[in-house]
């Protein structure tokens with residue numbers, strides 16, 4: 001198996017580094033079971049994840065617009081150092097709209113295995129970024145396709161400044177679903193959530209699963225268990241496990257809001273749901289020289 005920065009093995013398995021149709025660096029990870037993932041150097045965004053050939057698990061809008069200032073509508077975007085509009089920076093922070101670079105010589109991780117195809121991307125602030133947010137940091141994102149076709153993402157943020165700083169973080173993940181009305185999200189029962197549709201007012205989840213019949217935009221706080229996205233029609237369940245990320249965001253724009261989003265088709269809200277592993281309610285504070293790690297693992301299993 002080839003790892004980060006290595007050439008492709010006849011495109012059968014390993015890591016291929018190429019360019020997308022806009023000339024932006026693109027990394028394709030493949031494993032011996034036919035699983036694959038595509039990662040853009042624009043924002044470190046994951047654009048595609050297939051556990052087996054042909055079965056796309058992430059949603060990308062058919063109306064997605066390439067724009068160097070924003071990620072494509074869909075996939076997995078990195079929200080850092082701000083989530084949403086909770087601060088003075090652009091919506092979901094600036095890391096998602098900057099160019100990242102490949103680390104050709106990544107350090108060993110405890111989770112390394114010969115079965116993994118992985119890439120390490122780095123993002124460091126430019127002088128212009130420092131004018132917006134005056135904190136020097138290094139953000140390392142490792143995206144791995146592990147043996148069974150699972151996708152893992154490990155972000156390490158190091159404070160290389162002489163002052164502490166605080167930030168929020170999210171893996172803003174658009175899953176592809178058959179029909180949002182058939183989807184259940186489990187693992188959030190009894191948790192408190194902040195409802196973005198009610199001025200972030202705090203409520204407690206009463207149901208045994210979250211289902212969708214109108215717009216949902218919530219931050220579930222202190223979620224220590226795994227979260228599952230059940231797609232009844234496709235007979236599959238995506239399981240989200242996380243470490244270092246206390247919160248879970250659930251978002252679906254539903255019919256009315258979709259019509260106001262130019263890069264989302266009017267009916268496409270039916271084919272997507274965002275479920276993000278995140279650290280939002282209690283921002284992370286990093287002292288000089290310290291590092292934070294946020295780990296997300298996505299797996300998919302058949303279900304009824």
Ligand SMILES: O=P(O)(O)OC[C@H]1O[C@@H](O)[C@H](O)[C@@H](O)[C@@H]1O
Nearest residue numbers: 084092172196217218249251274
């Ligand atoms: O348009 P984006 O950047 O994908 O964000 C969409 C939504 O993402 C959700 O995570 C937020 O809670 C919403 O408030 C936001 O509107």
